[in-house]
Amino acid sequence: MQNTEEKMRHLIDQADFSTQETERLLNLAEDISANMQAYSKKCEGKILATLFYEPSTRTRLSFESAMMRLGGGVIGVASADSSSAAKGESVADTIRMISCYADIAAMRHFKEGAPAVAANISSIPVINAGDGGHQHPTQTLTDLLTIKKCKGGFDNLTIGLCGDLKFGRTVHSLIKSLVRYEGIKFYFISPEELKVPDYIIDEIVRTSGCEYKEVNDMEDVMPELDILYMTRVQKERFFNEADYVRLKDSYILTLDKLKTAKEALAIMHPLPRVNEIAVEIDGDSRAMYFKQAQNGVYIRMALILALLGIENGILEEKHA
Numbered sequence: 001m002q003n004t005e006e007k008m009r010h011l012i013d014q015a016d017f018s019t020q021e022t023e024r025l026l027n028l029a030e031d032i033s034a035n036m037q038a039y040s041k042k043c044e045g046k047i048l049a050t051l052f053y054e055p056s057t058r059t060r061l062s063f064e065s066a067m068m069r070l071g072g073g074v075i076g077v078a079s080a081d082s083s084s085a086a087k088g089e090s091v092a093d094t095i096r097m098i099s100c101y102a103d104i105a106a107m108r109h110f111k112e113g114a115p116a117v118a119a120n121i122s123s124i125p126v127i128n129a130g131d132g133g134h135q136h137p138t139q140t141l142t143d144l145l146t147i148k149k150c151k152g153g154f155d156n157l158t159i160g161l162c163g164d165l166k167f168g169r170t171v172h173s174l175i176k177s178l179v180r181y182e183g184i185k186f187y188f189i190s191p192e193e194l195k196v197p198d199y200i201i202d203e204i205v206r207t208s209g210c211e212y213k214e215v216n217d218m219e220d221v222m223p224e225l226d227i228l229y230m231t232r233v234q235k236e237r238f239f240n241e242a243d244y245v246r247l248k249d250s251y252i253l254t255l256d257k258l259k260t261a262k263e264a265l266a267i268m269h270p271l272p273r274v275n276e277i278a279v280e281i282d283g284d285s286r287a288m289y290f291k292q293a294q295n296g297v298y299i300r301m302a303l304i305l306a307l308l309g310i311e312n313g314i315l316e317e318k319h320a
């Protein structure tokens with residue numbers, strides 16, 4: 001277990017890591033992807049706890065794969081029903097216990113802010129693996145690694161974010177990260193009901209000075225895009241089934257709609273996809289979403305090493 005005298009680092013929100021820290025983490029992930037063997041014993045004797053109170057395939061399994069590829073062990077809960085949360089245990093009590101069983105924890109929770117509550121009292125590093133419709137910082141690290149690999153960097157990119165921009169936590173975190181770069185232009189492509197929340201527009205996008213435009217139609221902006229980031233309409237966040245049914249097919253990307261797109265467009269999606277990207281696109285050289293999922297393992301390996309202090313010099317020391 002870590003020395004709690006030092007101010008421990010967690011990853012709850014994109015802003016927890018500076019631009020420099022994020023870039024060092026991306027560089028480490030690139031090194032890991034090129035030299036996997038060199039990292040295969042770095043976490044021997046360490047345990048990751050995955051606490052997932054909402055469904056997940058990629059995030060949980062890529063965290064577990066990451067820890068196992070580092071030579072560490074994994075314990076965890078894969079649903080709220082299979083843990084003491086079902087008996088009414090609080091997040092605070094759970095993390096107190098987990099701090100005794102593991103060296104680091106990744107938590108996904110349906111309540112916005114739950115991982116932040118855990119981090120406040122935890123004696124081990126806590127990673128937010130998605131909290132309600134709020135944030136998903138490790139998906140953003142995965143997205144940034146994918147963008148870095150296919151575009152070489154982040155400045156001067158035109159990015160179309162399409163679909164459920166209201167409830168899509170991956171979108172919220174990605175916006176928060178990309179506003180830090182120069183010459184970014186956003187197209188927010190969504191139906192009226194699923195627009196980017198006002199607090200993100202007012203507090204993050206406007207204050208950054210980034211150019212942005214909210215549009216309904218993806219075809220109108222397609223020729224300008226360097227990145228098209230598609231998202232699933234988040235069924236589980238709707239209060240009303242009828243609204244979901246009305247909005248679920250708002251955007252379906254087909255090869256036909258890509259006719260005017262750039263040759264070098266990167267099509268991204270955090271996955272799972274429902275029907276918003278036609279499978280005919282999977283074989284197109286612009287489809288990056290499966291590579292994106294693969295990058296999730298490398299960046300999570302880098303993150304575990306940085307938060308456990310096994311790779312020094314990635315994160316700054318914070319003093320209490």
Ligand code: NCD
Nearest residue numbers: 058059130170232270271272
């Ligand atoms: C995303 C999530 O959980 O927010 N999935 C993921 O972690 N890769 C996106 C989604 O569920 O639509």
